[in-house]
Amino acid sequence: MSDTTQSGPVLAADGTPLKRSLARALRMQKLRALMLIAPLLLFILLTFILPIADMLFRSVENRIVSDTLPKTVVALQEWDANSGEAPGEDVYAALAADLIVAVEAKTHTRLGTRLNYEMTGISSLFRKSGRKVKRWDLAEDAPFKEKFIDIDKDWADPEVWRTIQTYSPKYTNGYFLNSIDMQKGADGAEARPENQQIYITLFQRTMFMSLVITASCIVLAYPIAWILANLPARSANLLMILVLLPFWTSLLVRTSAWKVMLQQQGVINDVLVWLGLVADDARLVMINNQFGTIVAMTHILLPFMILPMYSVMQTINPSYLRAAKSLGATNWTAFWRVYFPQSVPGIGAGSILVFILAIGYYITPEIVGGTKGVFISNRIAYHISSSLNWGLAAALGAILLVVVLLLYWAYDKIVGIDNVKLG
Amino acid sequence: MKLTKLTALAASTALCAPMAFAEMADEMTIVSWGGAYSNSQLKAYHEPYSEKTGVKIINDESSAEAVAKLRAMNEAGNVTWDVVDVVAADAMRLCDEGLALEIDADTQLAPAPDGTPASEDFGELLVSDCFIPQIVYSTTFGYRTDMVGDTPPDDICDVFDLETYPGKRALEKRPINNMEWALLCDGVAKEDVYDVLETEEGQEQALAKLDTIKDSVIWWSAGADTPQLLADGEVVMGSTYNGRLFSVIEEQKQPVGMLWDAQVFDLDGWIIPAGLSPERQARALDYIMFATDTQRLADQAKFISYGPARASSAPLVGQHAELGIDMAPHMPTDPNNAKNTFLYNYEFWADYRDDIDAKFQAWLAK
Incomplete structure (x- = not known):
C-alpha cells in the first residue's frame, strides 16, 4: 500500500519513467502506421501533389527570357520604355552576343514563341534574325543596331523592346493577368481590348452551368434514390443495374448518343414532327448550345448523385416515418420534417461530387457545346495541346483550383462538411 | 601484293562498317492520325518496310496531341516515339522548339528515280528544316x-x-x-x-x-x-x-x-524527334529514306485521296486498291x-x- 503514496515519477516495470516508456511505445506504433501508409503517401506525393505543384509553378515562371538573353536583359535595364525610341547600340551589341549563343543552342525560336504570346510577330522576328545572326562575328561586324534593323524594321520598334523588358524578370504575373482578361501595359496592369476578353465570361459560364447541372441532378436523382432505397432488395438490385449501366458505357458513346437524339434531324425532332407538334422547317435546336451540354452532362453525372443519396437513404429507419404519421403528420409533413433532413448528407455528398466533376469537364462540352456551351477547361486544353502556352493554361488551372477550394470552404461554413455522408 | 590487298580490304571494311552495319534498333514506334489515313500508311509503308527489314512497327494514334506530348516527353527526358506524322505547321513549331531533328534532304532522303535530288523533287514543300513532306491535302x-x-x-x-x-x-x-x-x-x-x-x-x-x-x-x-x-x-x-x-x-x-x-x-509529313539514342535515330532515318521515296509515296495514293508530295510520284498515281477507280481526278x-x-x-x-x-x-x- 505504501508504494502508491511514493512521490516522484511513475516508473514502468523496467524502471524507466512511465511517460517516456509510453511515448516510445506510441512512437513505434506511429512509425509502423506510417510505414504502412508510406507507399500510398509516396504514390500520392509523386503522382498528385508534385505535378500540381509543378503546374502551379509554371503559371509564374518566366526564366526563359533572362536565360536566353542574359546580356540583353541587363543592358536593357537602363532603357526607358516610355521614351518612344529604340535603345542604343550597347543593347543591340548585347543582343547580338546573346543571339549567337542562342542560335547555336537553338533556343532563340523557343524564346520567340514565348514572346509571341505577348506581342504578335516576335516569333518570326527571332526565327528570321537567327538565320542571319548565325553568320555574324562579334568583333568584326559591329556596330549592330543598323544590321538588326536591316534584318527587320521591327527591331527599331520600341514596343518589341518594351515587351522584352516587361518580361525579363524570372517570375511574372503576366499569365495570371491574361487569365482574368488583363495585360501588362505601359503603366502596369490594364484591361485587355474588349474583342479579346473571354476568360471571365468562361469562368462565369462554367460556374453557372455546373450549378444548373448539379441542381438538375438533385431533382432527377432524389426520387430514383428514394425508390431504390424503399424497394425490396431483389427489384432494387435490378434497378441498380440500370443506374450503373451507363457507367459501363464509354463516355464518348454516351455523348454521341445524345447527339443522335437531340440534333435537328435526330430522334426527338423526328418524333415531334411526326406527331405534328413541330413544323418540319422549324425543328428545335437542342444541341451545340447550353441546353445540349446541360442535358448530356446531367445524364452522364447522374450516377454520382444517385449512389451517395441511395446509400444514405438506406440507413434511414422507415419506422421514423411511420412514427411521424401515427403521431398525426400528413404525408408531406412526415417527409419534409422527418425524412428529408435525414437525407441531406446524401444530397451534400452527391452535390460536391457532381459539381466538382462538372466544373472540370472537357470532352462533353467540346462535342455538344457549340459556342455557348463550352467550359473554361476547353480553353485550358487548347492552351496545353494546341497553342502550347502552358503558362497561361497553368494560371487558368490554378484559378479554377482556388475557386473550387473556396466553394468547398463556403460549403463547409454553410452546410458543414460533417454533414456529408457517403453511406 | 597479297598483303596490300588485305590491308585495302581491311581498310575498306573499316570505312564501310559504320555505314552498312551501324547498330539499328529492331523495333520502332510510329505515330500517326489513325483511321483510314493510318491504314493507308500501314499498307504503303509499314508492311513493305517490316517485310524488307524485319523491324517490328508499333502504331500510336496520337498525332493530334503530338506537339504537346513531344514537349512533355522531352522535358521528362524520355522520348518514346521514333517517327511522328504531323501537319507542316506543327512540324515548324517542333523545329522552333528544338524538339525535332533537322533533316538534310539531299543526303538523308532518297533521290527521284531519274536522279533528281530530293530537295528539288519536293521543291518548295520542304517548308521547315525538320519536315519531310508526305502528302498534300486540302x-x-x-x-x-x-x-x-x-x-x-x-x-x-x-x-x-x-x-x-x-x-x-x-x-x-x-x-x-x-x-x-x-x-x-x-x-x-x-x-x-x-x-x-x-x-x-x-x-x-x-x-x-x-x-x-x-x-x-x-x-x-x-x-x-x-x-x-x-x-x-x-x-x-x-x-x-x-x-x-x-x-x-x-x-x-x-x-x-x-x-x-x-x-x-496543306501538307502532312514526318518528323523525327530530337534526342533519340543513336540506334533508334539510325533506324528512324532508314525508315524515312524508305518510306518517302517516289514509289512509296505514289503507293499511298492507292488507299487515300491525298496527293503525294514528290513531283516524281504524281505520274505513278494509279487506281484505288479496293474500289478500282482512278485516283487522279480525286486529288486536290x-x-x-x-x-x-x-x-x-x-x-x-x-x-x-x-x-x-x-x-x-x-x-x-x-
Missing part, C-alpha cells in the same frame, strides 16, 4: 447534292449566301482558313488577303463577314464531324479534309458533292480541282495564330 467544302436544288454551289462565296443555300454550314472551330474565306468573299483580292488580315481592321472585317452566317454555323473540331453532319443532313455544306469527303462520296455513296473552289492546300492537285487554291501561309499563322485565335474565340463566345 481543306475544302462538301455539299448535299439533294439539298441545293438545281444549282449546286461552285463558288466559295456560296457558303456565305444564305438566301440561295439556306440551312446550316459546318466550319472548323478555329480562325485558320475561315478568316481567309471570309475576306475573299468580302471583296478582298486573293493576293491581298494576308496583308489585310495583318491589320486590326482586316481581322474585324473578316469576323464581321463571318458574323453574317454565325447563327447558321455548326462548329467542328474533329475531321470526322463534317462527313457525319453531311450524312445526317444536319448541314447543307461544310468544310473538312478532302480525303474525308472522298470516303463519304465514293466509299459510303452518300449524296455529297465537292466544292473545290478556294480549297486550302488535279488541274480540274485546283483552278483556285490557297496555300496555307505558315509564316503568317505562326505569328498571328495566338492573337487572332484570342479574338476569334472571344467573338465565338459572344
Whole structure:
C-alpha cells in the first residue's frame, strides 16, 4: 500500500519513467502506421501533389527570357520604355552576343514563341534574325543596331523592346493577368481590348452551368434514390443495374448518343414532327448550345448523385416515418420534417461530387457545346495541346483550383462538411 | 601484293562498317492520325518496310496531341516515339522548339528515280528544316447534292449566301482558313488577303463577314464531324479534309458533292524527334529514306485521296486498291480541282495564330 503514496515519477516495470516508456511505445506504433501508409503517401506525393505543384509553378515562371538573353536583359535595364525610341547600340551589341549563343543552342525560336504570346510577330522576328545572326562575328561586324534593323524594321520598334523588358524578370504575373482578361501595359496592369476578353465570361459560364447541372441532378436523382432505397432488395438490385449501366458505357458513346437524339434531324425532332407538334422547317435546336451540354452532362453525372443519396437513404429507419404519421403528420409533413433532413448528407455528398466533376469537364462540352456551351477547361486544353502556352493554361488551372477550394470552404461554413455522408 | 590487298580490304571494311552495319534498333514506334489515313500508311509503308527489314512497327494514334506530348516527353527526358506524322505547321513549331531533328534532304532522303535530288523533287514543300513532306491535302467544302436544288454551289462565296443555300454550314472551330474565306468573299483580292488580315481592321472585317452566317454555323473540331453532319443532313455544306469527303462520296455513296473552289492546300509529313539514342535515330532515318521515296509515296495514293508530295510520284498515281477507280481526278492537285487554291501561309499563322485565335474565340463566345 505504501508504494502508491511514493512521490516522484511513475516508473514502468523496467524502471524507466512511465511517460517516456509510453511515448516510445506510441512512437513505434506511429512509425509502423506510417510505414504502412508510406507507399500510398509516396504514390500520392509523386503522382498528385508534385505535378500540381509543378503546374502551379509554371503559371509564374518566366526564366526563359533572362536565360536566353542574359546580356540583353541587363543592358536593357537602363532603357526607358516610355521614351518612344529604340535603345542604343550597347543593347543591340548585347543582343547580338546573346543571339549567337542562342542560335547555336537553338533556343532563340523557343524564346520567340514565348514572346509571341505577348506581342504578335516576335516569333518570326527571332526565327528570321537567327538565320542571319548565325553568320555574324562579334568583333568584326559591329556596330549592330543598323544590321538588326536591316534584318527587320521591327527591331527599331520600341514596343518589341518594351515587351522584352516587361518580361525579363524570372517570375511574372503576366499569365495570371491574361487569365482574368488583363495585360501588362505601359503603366502596369490594364484591361485587355474588349474583342479579346473571354476568360471571365468562361469562368462565369462554367460556374453557372455546373450549378444548373448539379441542381438538375438533385431533382432527377432524389426520387430514383428514394425508390431504390424503399424497394425490396431483389427489384432494387435490378434497378441498380440500370443506374450503373451507363457507367459501363464509354463516355464518348454516351455523348454521341445524345447527339443522335437531340440534333435537328435526330430522334426527338423526328418524333415531334411526326406527331405534328413541330413544323418540319422549324425543328428545335437542342444541341451545340447550353441546353445540349446541360442535358448530356446531367445524364452522364447522374450516377454520382444517385449512389451517395441511395446509400444514405438506406440507413434511414422507415419506422421514423411511420412514427411521424401515427403521431398525426400528413404525408408531406412526415417527409419534409422527418425524412428529408435525414437525407441531406446524401444530397451534400452527391452535390460536391457532381459539381466538382462538372466544373472540370472537357470532352462533353467540346462535342455538344457549340459556342455557348463550352467550359473554361476547353480553353485550358487548347492552351496545353494546341497553342502550347502552358503558362497561361497553368494560371487558368490554378484559378479554377482556388475557386473550387473556396466553394468547398463556403460549403463547409454553410452546410458543414460533417454533414456529408457517403453511406 | 597479297598483303596490300588485305590491308585495302581491311581498310575498306573499316570505312564501310559504320555505314552498312551501324547498330539499328529492331523495333520502332510510329505515330500517326489513325483511321483510314493510318491504314493507308500501314499498307504503303509499314508492311513493305517490316517485310524488307524485319523491324517490328508499333502504331500510336496520337498525332493530334503530338506537339504537346513531344514537349512533355522531352522535358521528362524520355522520348518514346521514333517517327511522328504531323501537319507542316506543327512540324515548324517542333523545329522552333528544338524538339525535332533537322533533316538534310539531299543526303538523308532518297533521290527521284531519274536522279533528281530530293530537295528539288519536293521543291518548295520542304517548308521547315525538320519536315519531310508526305502528302498534300486540302481543306475544302462538301455539299448535299439533294439539298441545293438545281444549282449546286461552285463558288466559295456560296457558303456565305444564305438566301440561295439556306440551312446550316459546318466550319472548323478555329480562325485558320475561315478568316481567309471570309475576306475573299468580302471583296478582298486573293493576293491581298494576308496583308489585310495583318491589320486590326482586316481581322474585324473578316469576323464581321463571318458574323453574317454565325447563327447558321455548326462548329467542328474533329475531321470526322463534317462527313457525319453531311450524312445526317444536319448541314447543307461544310468544310473538312478532302480525303474525308472522298470516303463519304465514293466509299459510303452518300449524296455529297465537292466544292473545290478556294480549297486550302496543306501538307502532312514526318518528323523525327530530337534526342533519340543513336540506334533508334539510325533506324528512324532508314525508315524515312524508305518510306518517302517516289514509289512509296505514289503507293499511298492507292488507299487515300491525298496527293503525294514528290513531283516524281504524281505520274505513278494509279487506281484505288479496293474500289478500282482512278485516283487522279480525286486529288486536290488535279488541274480540274485546283483552278483556285490557297496555300496555307505558315509564316503568317505562326505569328498571328495566338492573337487572332484570342479574338476569334472571344467573338465565338459572344
